Amino acid sequence: MSKPFLSVENLTQIYPDGQGGDLTVFEDATFGVEKGEFVVILGHSGCGKSTIMNILAGLAEPSSGVVKMDGFEVSGPSLDRGVVFQNYSLLPWLSTLKNVTFGVAARHPEWSRQQVIDHSKNYLAMVGLEGDVIHRKPSQLSGGMRQRVSIARAFANHPKLLLLDEPFGALDALTRGTIQDELLKIWGGTEQTVFMITHDIDEAILLADRILLMSNGPFARVAESVEITIPRPRNRTDIVEHANYYAIRNHLVHFLGQRSKEISGKAKGSATNRPETVRIDRTGPAADGPGDAPRRLRAVIT
Amino acid sequence: MAKLSLNQRAALLSVILLVVTILIWEAAIPAQQAVGELTEYERLTGGGAPRAGVPAPSQVIVKAWEELSNPFYDAGPNDKGIGIQIGYSLYRVLTGYLLAALVAIPLGFLIGMSQVAFKALNPFIQVLRPISPLAWMPLALFIIQDSEASAIFVIFICSIWPMLINTAFGVAGVRQDWVNVARTHELGHLRTAFTVILPAAAPTIVTGMRISIGIAWLVIVAAEMLVGGTGIGYYVWNEWNNLDLTSVVFSILMIGIVGMLLDCAFGVVQRAVAYVE
Numbered sequence: 015m016s017k018p019f020l021s022v023e024n025l026t027q028i029y030p031d032g033q034g035g036d037l038t039v040f041e042d043a044t045f046g047v048e049k050g051e052f053v054v055i056l057g058h059s060g061c062g063k064s065t066i067m068n069i070l071a072g073l074a075e076p077s078s079g080v081v082k083m084d085g086f087e088v089s090g091p092s093l094d095r096g097v098v099f100q101n102y103s104l105l106p107w108l109s110t111l112k113n114v115t116f117g118v119a120a121r122h123p124e125w126s127r128q129q130v131i132d133h134s135k136n137y138l139a140m141v142g143l144e145g146d147v148i149h150r151k152p153s154q155l156s157g158g159m160r161q162r163v164s165i166a167r168a169f170a171n172h173p174k175l176l177l178l179d180e181p182f183g184a185l186d187a188l189t190r191g192t193i194q195d196e197l198l199k200i201w202g203g204t205e206q207t208v209f210m211i212t213h214d215i216d217e218a219i220l221l222a223d224r225i226l227l228m229s230n231g232p233f234a235r236v237a238e239s240v241e242i243t244i245p246r247p248r249n250r251t252d253i254v255e256h257a258n259y260y261a262i263r264n265h266l267v268h269f270l271g272q273r274s275k276e277i278s279g280k281a282k283g284s285a286t287n288r289p290e291t292v293r294i295d296r297t298g299p300a301a302d303g304p305g306d307a308p309r310r311l312r313a314v315i316t
Numbered sequence: 317m318a319k320l321s322l323n324q325r326a327a328l329l330s331v332i333l334l335v336v337t338i339l340i341w342e343a344a345i346p347a348q349q350a351v352g353e354l355t356e357y358e359r360l361t362g363g364g365a366p367r368a369g370v371p372a373p374s375q376v377i378v379k380a381w382e383e384l385s386n387p388f389y390d391a392g393p394n395d396k397g398i399g400i401q402i403g404y405s406l407y408r409v410l411t412g413y414l415l416a417a418l419v420a421i422p423l424g425f426l427i428g429m430s431q432v433a434f435k436a437l438n439p440f441i442q443v444l445r446p447i448s449p450l451a452w453m454p455l456a457l458f459i460i461q462d463s464e465a466s467a468i469f470v471i472f473i474c475s476i477w478p479m480l481i482n483t484a485f486g487v488a489g490v491r492q493d494w495v496n497v498a499r500t501h502e503l504g505h506l507r508t509a510f511t512v513i514l515p516a517a518a519p520t521i522v523t524g525m526r527i528s529i530g531i532a533w534l535v536i537v538a539a540e541m542l543v544g545g546t547g548i549g550y551y552v553w554n555e556w557n558n559l560d561l562t563s564v565v566f567s568i569l570m571i572g573i574v575g576m577l578l579d580c581a582f583g584v585v586q587r588a589v590a591y592v593e
Contacts, residue, residue, distance in 0.1 A: 103496065
């Protein structure tokens with residue numbers, strides 16, 4: 015099988031522990047992401063999720079290992095990899111619209127001013143920001159609206175890979191639900207490849223094609239790759255009715271609650287560093303026909 | 317009374333304080349005795365000559381009216397209007413200050429961006445900063461050989477430190493998130509400096525500029541007393557030599573008013589660059 019679109023190979027991160035020694039956060043993380051796939055990574059704090067995200071974004075350097083996108087090694091940040099940060103990272107002295115045009119103008123320096131503004135307004139409208147709101151400063155917006163701006167800024171640039179670093183972590187549950195729906199809607203219209211960090215299991219199931227599970231740090235590793243065998247388009251109220259939902263959810267809860275601790279530190283045992291692919295499907299072969307089969311589902315082997 | 321807003325009440329109190337102060341001041345100055353009431357002995361010992369004393373506010377107001385109604389007259393080196401004197405002082409302050417800004421802000425950027433530059437330059441800054449700017453005057457006069465330029469140099473050296481330190485502090489304190497936004501958008505160093513770091517650090521930089529202009533205005537008075545010739549500082553000292561205390565009091569008030577206007581101007585700039593996180 016050919017190389018996946020994004021391939022992460024033997025990524026290891028070692029920090030000095032402050033007492034003269036070294037602390038290995040994660041070791042030999044190896045996985046792939048296909049084009050158009052929505053992959054979510056789940057794990058406890060301290061397992062190095064954010065570090066992996068920063069390495070993918072090019073904002074940090076791994077101690078060893080490589081990241082290849084489209085066959086090229088990633089080094090340094092690039093417009094091809096858009097990032098939505100947990101704390102929104104909007105520039106507070108610019109208006110909402112200017113925060114988006116800032117990105118669009120950087121992506122398309124050859125565009126006219128009007129083109130940049132129109133394009134930005136389109137994407138702001140897609141996340142429900144229209145009218146006077148777009149001329150307000152980020153400090154005059156609610157947390158949910160700020161994250162919408164941040165998402166619009168990222169999508170407006172059509173990056174080859176979109177990185178979401180706990181984008182809904184700072185939002186209340188109701189707002190989070192609304193914006194998750196908006197994210198699904200805006201993502202559904204594109205073939206955008208997304209890599210996302212979250213702490214929220216239900217959010218992960220709702221959004222992801224595949225969930226990567228990390229064991230606890232230090233010496234964390236990407237232990238499992240769980241396919242979400244629930245067909246799209248998904249809807250937060252309907253997916254809980256799906257036969258696979260609780261089976262998958264229970265598997266994830268069990269992993270995070272218990273096994274992530276048990277297998278932590280025992281990395282070198284297996285012959286391969288690749289995550290074990292887990293596919294849970296309770297719908298049976300009859301229901302898994304061509305019409306019902308999840309469109310975006312595929313096994314990924316690096 | 318209860319209907320007055322906070323600002324109205326404050327303004328009322330200000331006016332009352334002003335009036336009371338002026339009345340007490342006026343009452344505290346003993347009236348000049350009329351020559352006719354003096355004894356012959358007093359007349360012979362010079363009691364009838366006009367006595368130099370602290371002027372009453374009414375005299376200061378008359379003087380102020382006189383000066384301000386014709387601020388730009390020029391009747392020779394020792395008799396120029398208050399407007400001309402203040403103009404000279406402002407010219408020196410702004411020249412020295414702008415030169416200082418041209419050096420301090422780029423240098424502060426460099427120091428703020430680079431840990432090495434910060435650590436290397438910090439000892440020099442710490443030694444040079446506490447030196448009273450007037451202490452440079454003899455050296456400046458000797459090297460530059462020009463009193464006008466020396467005064468400007470003194471302003472330069474006193475206004476450079478707050479701008480330098482605040483710029484370095486502001487630039488170093490720019491949130492990494494914002495720098496990351498610039499990096500993920502592939503902005504070059506120059507564009508990152510101008511579109512992200514400068515606006516992010518601007519409130520801190522302008523605060524430094526505001527402190528600097530205040531210090532520069534404090535120092536110019538003393539510097540002009542030393543170098544002489546023109547300027548509001550020279551004017552104060554000249555009027556003291558003339559024993560014209562009314563003019564001294566009037567010019568002290570003018571120094572305060574100009575200083576306040578300079579500060580207000582920077583207050584406006586500060587509000588323009590401020591942002592809420």
